[in-house]
Amino acid sequence: MLSTFGRFRERAIHAALFLSAAVSVVTTAGIIWVLVYESALFFHGNWSLLVEFVTGTEWAPLYEPPHFGVLPLICGTFLIAGGALLVALPIGLASAVFLSEYAPSSVRSVLKPVLEILAGIPTVVYGYFALTFVTPYVLQPLFSNIEVFNAASAAIVVGIMIIPTISSLCDDALRAVPRNLREAAYALSATKLEVSTRIVLPAALSGVMAAVLLGLARAIGETMAVAIAAGMSPKMTLNPFVSVQTLTGYMVQVSQGDTPAGSIAYQTIFAVGLTLFAITLAVNLIAHRVLRGFREAYE
Amino acid sequence: MTVAPGLFVPRLRHRRRIGTIVATACAVLSLIGVMFLGVLLVRIGKEGWSWLTTAFLTNFPSVLSPELAGIKSALWGTIWLTLITVSVSVPIGVAAAVYLEEFARPGRVRWFIHINISNLAGVPSIVYGILGLAVFVRWMHLGRSVLAGGLTLSLLVLPVVIIASREALSAVPKSIRLAAYALGATRWQTVRSHVLPAALPGIMTGVILALSRAIGEASPLLILGALTYVAFVPQSPWDPFTAIPLQVYDWIDRPQPEFHHLAAAGIIVLLGILLPMNALAIGVRAWHQRKKAW
Numbered sequence: 001m002l003s004t005f006g007r008f009r010e011r012a013i014h015a016a017l018f019l020s021a022a023v024s025v026v027t028t029a030g031i032i033w034v035l036v037y038e039s040a041l042f043f044h045g046n047w048s049l050l051v052e053f054v055t056g057t058e059w060a061p062l063y064e065p066p067h068f069g070v071l072p073l074i075c076g077t078f079l080i081a082g083g084a085l086l087v088a089l090p091i092g093l094a095s096a097v098f099l100s101e102y103a104p105s106s107v108r109s110v111l112k113p114v115l116e117i118l119a120g121i122p123t124v125v126y127g128y129f130a131l132t133f134v135t136p137y138v139l140q141p142l143f144s145n146i147e148v149f150n151a152a153s154a155a156i157v158v159g160i161m162i163i164p165t166i167s168s169l170c171d172d173a174l175r176a177v178p179r180n181l182r183e184a185a186y187a188l189s190a191t192k193l194e195v196s197t198r199i200v201l202p203a204a205l206s207g208v209m210a211a212v213l214l215g216l217a218r219a220i221g222e223t224m225a226v227a228i229a230a231g232m233s234p235k236m237t238l239n240p241f242v243s244v245q246t247l248t249g250y251m252v253q254v255s256q257g258d259t260p261a262g263s264i265a266y267q268t269i270f271a272v273g274l275t276l277f278a279i280t281l282a283v284n285l286i287a288h289r290v291l292r293g294f295r296e297a298y299e
Numbered sequence: 300m301t302v303a304p305g306l307f308v309p310r311l312r313h314r315r316r317i318g319t320i321v322a323t324a325c326a327v328l329s330l331i332g333v334m335f336l337g338v339l340l341v342r343i344g345k346e347g348w349s350w351l352t353t354a355f356l357t358n359f360p361s362v363l364s365p366e367l368a369g370i371k372s373a374l375w376g377t378i379w380l381t382l383i384t385v386s387v388s389v390p391i392g393v394a395a396a397v398y399l400e401e402f403a404r405p406g407r408v409r410w411f412i413h414i415n416i417s418n419l420a421g422v423p424s425i426v427y428g429i430l431g432l433a434v435f436v437r438w439m440h441l442g443r444s445v446l447a448g449g450l451t452l453s454l455l456v457l458p459v460v461i462i463a464s465r466e467a468l469s470a471v472p473k474s475i476r477l478a479a480y481a482l483g484a485t486r487w488q489t490v491r492s493h494v495l496p497a498a499l500p501g502i503m504t505g506v507i508l509a510l511s512r513a514i515g516e517a518s519p520l521l522i523l524g525a526l527t528y529v530a531f532v533p534q535s536p537w538d539p540f541t542a543i544p545l546q547v548y549d550w551i552d553r554p555q556p557e558f559h560h561l562a563a564a565g566i567i568v569l570l571g572i573l574l575p576m577n578a579l580a581i582g583v584r585a586w587h588q589r590k591k592a593w
Contacts, residue, residue: 013487017402020394025417027454034433042445097331102322113581114333120577122515124544125566128551129339132559163332184378193318221423223518228551248425255522261437284421
């Protein structure tokens, strides 16, 4: 039997562990509270401001007269995130198919860690590379009309950055497809390619979709590379060769200046942050829902 | 060979050829990431190597004379941030993982915390900066101090630590726990003396990866209002600070080419810290997988 002290100690430890787990819940609550509370101060009973924020097509909060339409920032964010997916999806999916279906385990044991290192490089490094290499040495020789700060270079490096996310999640999804499905197809004399593309990929489709969505969420929230390479000029455009600004890029720009609490600049950080948080949360929730459907499929 | 229409034609040679072409294409595409990494490292080495001197490590930044500029304050800022982040996020993160894996009964509370952590892992790092700005800098009046920065980074990497630790704990076989219970150990004694030591390599891998993420982060610190030009070493947790990624960003942001060389030299220092950490994490995991007894 435990002594009274022993029993007390077990209970105290249990409580301490529970409190540690609760820190994460408090963090979530804190994020939501801070974003909603400060944004409410910004919009404070001003319906026309809220309408302008959601529908306005000009973002110039620090000019006179100020404009508070967030759509140009959202447009820039999705231009770069969409471009990043165009880069990352084919490469990430091809890497995953190669790793799970073709590569011998020796190649696999080298290639996977190297891809993980790509994920471990700080995003400010990607930004430096986009600005000093991708734009002047890759893009400018190809497209003479490209600006120094442009969406394309940011999209390319963000795409490379999310390859590990997409390839490793796709790899998991492909490897989770049961062996007997593959063997049944081989028994019908399908080639390896046919097994991969017509049996394994469709069976893993929801996992692949979840990987794409999680990669997209990362690209949307990506900050430093985008702030460095894409410039600081918010505009409604789908032209990848000009300078744009993303939700995250705006927050960086404003934070570099002096932003006293309560000023317009200070409050816009929270309104833009709330917009970013809502978008990434929605994408993440959809991804997790898709993923849950896929996990149930073969159990 | 003539075949009646509608009958199956194997055309095996053609199909296999296409298969080989696609397989090659997949292999080549999967090498793009590796080639990118190679070009990036070579390019940064070329730009920054000659600027990486001992003076660069021991001098403070200088706006006027880039030849004399260094990253002393940023290096010390990063060390401060890392120490604070380790001492806050590791105990809380491992304790949370132990609670969820070993103590909590399956049910609504555990499910809610689990969902909550997986969503937190997807929150962009810049949003943690907003949280830190409102809570640590303003509400708790820590100002733009290295303590506020370290606490913000701790919250940022907490989900990473928890998820990695949970995976490591759940990989420990049940028989080890049952053996301890059979000898009369309490739940906590079992966890402390048997489960945690067995899960330690996996937890360490997660902690190293989490720290390397914290060391490379710039955006949450920028939102906090951390300064990019600091010409002193923080002496206490309440002092203002800068960090290597912030200093690098500041140099990239300047138009003169000399500062871009400085940025490259700063990146070499940053990668000189991070790449060995990543290698160590991958190494510990590989060693553990080969060595584990169960």
